[in-house]
Amino acid sequence: MTPGRSQNALDSLHFDNRFVRNLPPDPEPSNFRRQVMNACFSRVAPTQVSAPQLVAVSPDAAALLDLDEKAWQSDLFVQVFTGNHLLAGMDPFAMCYGGHQFGNWAGQLGDGRAINLGEVVNRQGRRWVLQLKGAGPTPYSRSADGLAVLRSSIREFLCSEAMFFLGIPTTRALSLTLTGETVERDMFYDGHPKEEPGAVVCRLSPSFIRFGNFQIHGARQENTVLQQLIDYTIRTDFPHLGAPGQDTYIRWFQEVCQTTCSLVLDWMRVGFVHGVMNTDNMSILGLTIDYGPYGWLEDYDPVWTPNTTDAHGRRYCFQNQGQIALWNLARLANAVYPVITDAKPLKAALEDFSRAFQQGWQTMMVQKLGLNRFQPDTDDSLIKNLLALLQARETDYTLFFRGLARVRFSKTLSENDILPVPGPIKEALYQPDQIHQEYEKQLSDWLRQYHSRIIQDKVPRNMQKKQMNRQNPLYVLRNYLAQMAIDKAENNDFSMVHELLEVMKTPYEFQPGKEKFAQKRPEWARNRPGCSMLSCSS
Ligand code: AMP
Numbered sequence: 328m329t330p331g332r333s334q335n336a337l338d339s340l341h342f343d344n345r346f347v348r349n350l351p352p353d354p355e356p357s358n359f360r361r362q363v364m365n366a367c368f369s370r371v372a373p374t375q376v377s378a379p380q381l382v383a384v385s386p387d388a389a390a391l392l393d394l395d396e397k398a399w400q401s402d403l404f405v406q407v408f409t410g411n412h413l414l415a416g417m418d419p420f421a422m423c424y425g426g427h428q429f430g431n432w433a434g435q436l437g438d439g440r441a442i443n444l445g446e447v448v449n450r451q452g453r454r455w456v457l458q459l460k461g462a463g464p465t466p467y468s469r470s471a472d473g474l475a476v477l478r479s480s481i482r483e484f485l486c487s488e489a490m491f492f493l494g495i496p497t498t499r500a501l502s503l504t505l506t507g508e509t510v511e512r513d514m515f516y517d518g519h520p521k522e523e524p525g526a527v528v529c530r531l532s533p534s535f536i537r538f539g540n541f542q543i544h545g546a547r548q549e550n551t552v553l554q555q556l557i558d559y560t561i562r563t564d565f566p567h568l569g570a571p572g573q574d575t576y577i578r579w580f581q582e583v584c585q586t587t588c589s590l591v592l593d594w595m596r597v598g599f600v601h602g603v604m605n606t607d608n609m610s611i612l613g614l615t616i617d618y619g620p621y622g623w624l625e626d627y628d629p630v631w632t633p634n635t636t637d638a639h640g641r642r643y644c645f646q647n648q649g650q651i652a653l654w655n656l657a658r659l660a661n662a663v664y665p666v667i668t669d670a671k672p673l674k675a676a677l678e679d680f681s682r683a684f685q686q687g688w689q690t691m692m693v694q695k696l697g698l699n700r701f702q703p704d705t706d707d708s709l710i711k712n713l714l715a716l717l718q719a720r721e722t723d724y725t726l727f728f729r730g731l732a733r734v735r736f737s738k739t740l741s742e743n744d745i746l747p748v749p750g751p752i753k754e755a756l757y758q759p760d761q762i763h764q765e766y767e768k769q770l771s772d773w774l775r776q777y778h779s780r781i782i783q784d785k786v787p788r789n790m791q792k793k794q795m796n797r798q799n800p801l802y803v804l805r806n807y808l809a810q811m812a813i814d815k816a817e818n819n820d821f822s823m824v825h826e827l828l829e830v831m832k833t834p835y836e837f838q839p840g841k842e843k844f845a846q847k848r849p850e851w852a853r854n855r856p857g858c859s860m861l862s863c864s865s
């Protein structure tokens with residue numbers, strides 16, 4: 328403890344830095360940009376900043392480190408989590424990884440603006456790697472500055488925690504701080520750079536290892552390092568699979584396929600589009616990682632992508648995410664092949680992914696509808712017709728399913744009746760005053776189909792409603808909400824960041840007084856940058 332400082336839980340953190348202890352380091356101690364061969368990481372210190380200021384903390388993430396309010400309100404906390412002060416036991420480093428970006432091999436990427444401070448083992452014995460994002464350049468920064476701006480840091484901070492509270496695997500966000508310095512960004516890449524407030528997010532994860540960490544050694548034929556990294560990963564993060572060896576390697580790859588599959592299904596359930604599913608943004612633990620130009624579906628549009636860089640090809644649009652995950656897994660299979668040396672089980676695992684994804688998607692969709700299980704003879708067309716219906720009129724993906732749970736069915740829904748659009752569904756339409764007869768007919772037909780299907784399940788409607796509301800969140804971090812919080816924060820008002828963090832903690836439950844966070848995107852946000860489309864500039 329520093330003399331004169333009162334006891335702070337930060338001083339009691341127990342560090343156990345397995346990654347740096349077990350894997351080959353880059354021998355070069357100085358911080359300049361370079362290709363780093365035959366090493367998994369480079370030691371590098373965060374850059375000192377002039378005026379650190381705490382913007383927000385996630386108390387739930389702090390609890391993972393056994394940090395109480397006194398700890399996170401201390402000056403020490405803000406110094407540590409902007410990178411100004413290292414605690415005893417920290418051993419900061421940046422990881423070496425590569426990746427396929429938009430389908431092309433990009434070579435070495437690495438933690439260009441992420442610095443791992445160390446690994447905390449908490450009182451329950453759980454391991455959390457502490458990582459600062461935006462704390463200055465590293466050997467992997469290439470032509471960029473190693474920094475992050477407030478707007479993208481708010482988006483990462485809020486969405487990490489929102490994702491966790493949705494029950495979806497993700498890296499966590501401990502803190503959001505301002506550095507007191509400005510960072511130049513050309514947000515639209517149109518030759519109009521602007522000075523923006525610099526910020527740092529501290530992320531937590533059991534591991535930040537990505538597909539790209541394996542790929543870089545595979546591509547360079549660094550087979551010894553590759554094997555060390557695979558063995559390390561299995562021992563550290565997949566101990567339930569047993570000691571590293573041929574059989575374990577296969578089981579490991581199968582598990583990575585499975586967790587990745589269920590992650591993407593979870594994203595699709597809640598209408599999340601990652602936006603940059605490059606292989607360097609794929610966590611080996613199947614966590615959501617690297618919140619960049621992500622977005623949430625507003626009206627259901629399967630080819631929607633939030634990422635302006637992807638607007639043309641739509642490689643990473645909503646409906647492609649499963650296929651892209653598989654493509655990325657195939658790149659991982661290629662990378663680890665030199666150690667596994669048996670292509671057949673790798674191929675089989677990839678084929679299983681396709682099957683599991685298709686089945687998982689059907690199950691997920693019928694659960695969103697409150698049904699017990701997928702029945703091919705009825706539910707294939709039920710889902711197909713539903714998706715056509717959602718697209719027929721601009722329909723809010725989130726509000727539709729919450730609304731559907733509220734629709735009451737009269738017992739006499741006869742063959743050719745055309746019902747007026749039920750109120751709860753009308754609330755999900757972006758142009759409720761432009762309903763025409765054809766749509767009313769389509770909706771009536773579908774509701775009839777749905778009604779006869781739910782009767783089959785013999786589950787009381789109120790139970791069904793409960794089931795549906797557990798699958799279908801009411802509050803998601805809508806793109807325009809995050810942007811409103813950013814607009815305020817850029818004027819030094821952080822209240823909406825705090826409020827959104829709070830609301831997103833119980834996304835499946837109606838929260839009285841918080842109705843405004845469960846509304847359709849307002850018209851002003853339809854084409855506003857940050858609300859509808861985002862650039863990678865961050
Ligand atoms: P991303 O597109 O954010 O996943 O980043 C791809 C690569 O670029 C990763 O290696 C990042 O660390 C790096 N990178 C992104 N932004 C910056 C930045 N401002 N400074 C340094 N490296 C960056």
Ligand code: MG
Nearest residue numbers: 607608616617
């Ligand atoms: Mg990334």
